[in-house]
Amino acid sequence: MYGGDVLEYQALYRKYRPQTFDEVIGQAHVTTTLAREVAEGRVAHAYLFTGPRGTGKTTTARILAKALNCSNRNADGSPCNRCDSCLAITEGTSLDVLELDAASHNSVDDIRDIKVSVTTVASAATSKRVFVLDEAHMLSKAAGNALLKTLEEPPDHVHFVLATTEPYKLLDTIRSRAQRFDFHPVPVEDLAGYLSTISDREDYKSDPPALIGIARHAGGSVRDSLSLMEQVAALGAGTVDAGGVRRALGLADSEALMRIAEAVAAQDAKAALELVAELAAEGVDLRRFVSESLGFFRGIFLAHYAPNLSEISDEPPEVYDAWKKAASLVPPGEVLRAVDLLSEALVRLREGREERLMTELAFIKLTRPETATDPEALIARMDRLERRMGKPGETPSGTRPQVSEEALAEAAVVDAPEKLGKASKQEREPESEAPSEPLVTDEPPEPEKAPAVDISFEQLQKIWPGLFGGLRDVLGARRWAFFREAVPAGVEGNTIILEVAHEFHLSSLAQDDAVSRIVATKASDLLGGAVKVRFRAKSSSGESADDNVVDMTQLEERPETDPTSLLATELGAEVVDD
Secondary structure, three states, X not given: OXXXXXXXXXXXXXXXXXXXXXXXXXXXXXXXHHHHHHHHOOOOOEEEEEXXXXXXXXXXXXXXXXXXXXXXXXXXXXXXXXXXXXXXXXXXOOXXXXXXXXXOOOOHHHHHHHHHHHHOOOOOOOOOEEEEEXXXXXXXXXXXXXXXXXXXXXXXXXXXXXXEOOHHHOOHHHHOOOEEEEOOOOOHHHHHHHHHHHHHHOOOEEOHHHHHHHHHHHOOOHHHHHHHHHHHHHHOOOEEOHHHHHXXXXXXXXXHHHHHHHHHHHOOHHHHHHHHHHHHHOOOOHHHHHHHHHHHHHHHHHHHHOXXXXXXXXXXXXXXXXXXXXXXXXXXXXXXXXXXXXXXXXXXXXXXXXXXXXXXXXHHHHHOHHHOOOHHHHHHHHHHHHHHHOOOOOXXXXXXXXXXXXXXXXXXXXXXXXXXXXXXXXXXXXXXXXOOOOOOOOOOOOOXXXXXXXXXXXXXXXXXXXXXXXXXXXXXXXXHHHHOOOEEEEEEOOEEEEEEOOHHHHHHHHHOHHHHHHHHHHHHHHHOOEOEEXXXXXXXXXXXXXXXXXXXXXXXXXXXXXXXXXXHHHHOOOOOOO
């Protein structure tokens, strides 16, 4: 059986724990410095090792303890690993090395016991006592303060090593008394090469892509990567391949990420939902898939703006190629919107929400911006209109074409809550889908152009409150400040006449064609046919040309209703006296 006898089997991360400074991978800036300090006899009395889990903090502390107590130490400061002291430290039986877990030794009484141990002599006259305090950030404030004096001035034969993943939780006075070393996540390529070496020693049949996938998933942690490789090897009976990695972790393949990018680019909600269904049927962890999709869209964003991806990211070349291919399909605006939506979905999934539902909702919002009401969704719809107005191949990737005022007006209009006629649904661009259509269709219907209609002033009066109130958020603060002074003055065929009292407001509205188009499009939805809008100055007499001027107070005032009588009338409620 691979890996040796079952009865003597050790976890890989314990079996192959580094025993010398040279064997620690990815932390040369730490190990080289420590080895030189040991060789020159300039070892500090206290060290602080910080960094992510599985990067070698405790292992390096043990190697440092061996180097300090080794009787046959090499000239470069590395321990020999053959003397009695080295063997005892390796086996964990040495009396000169004391490892403590601060999570369970975080009281003042525990620190008092450490102080007593510090005063005891070492096992030999030349030996050094090394106290390794793991998870040092778990020390209470009182315990940390109790340790200060001992940490600052320990006996000559005592050295402290504090290891933590969260150094900012330590007291400043503790950090200032120790020499700090930051351990970094191991790069993917270095970690994959190390896994290949261990795989050969264990007689595993491993594929390089599988090892790279394990290294990427481990996030720079050597311990996590060895544990995962061990799990995949057990699943595949000694074989470590990409399929085994996906099954062990519940991962989707790289093709699924590209399919999502293509669905977003094509605004194809059907394809996105079908992919989610396939992944769920295969047992893929959807929360992890959303996280991977978030990382993939981050890569697409980098591909849009970074000329040399290898300088800012640690990924294999095939991943860079996938990012660049997706960047040619998805514009930057939609990429940023995807990052925001997927980040929000990931937070909800971590809160325990239903995985498939949250994933489907996120991809629906991605592929159909009209289902969302946020400003980013409106920008995505505008970008789609811009791309459709340009000729194919005319706009280079990552640039924005010139957009007309008509496109801005049509994209900015918010659909009215009620449709008075079927023709009003067709006022958008000929290729854009009406919001009332199903979200997922094989081929969207071909809309028809709404005909122009003549309207009466009574019709304008009827729809004016809804038209006026619905334009405030659409026009924006600057345009609304000018438009709010306009009042309906009359109609001419299919043209609505609006009067503006102030000359400055009138000139601002007349020069901004987008305002007229937005108001006209909104009014067309409410009237059931295409209309136009024209602004003119208010007559000097203060009255409109038409006698039927709308009183603006009717837009503000509403009849007061007694809540008690309303409940009694509508719901049959009765007043009960206490």
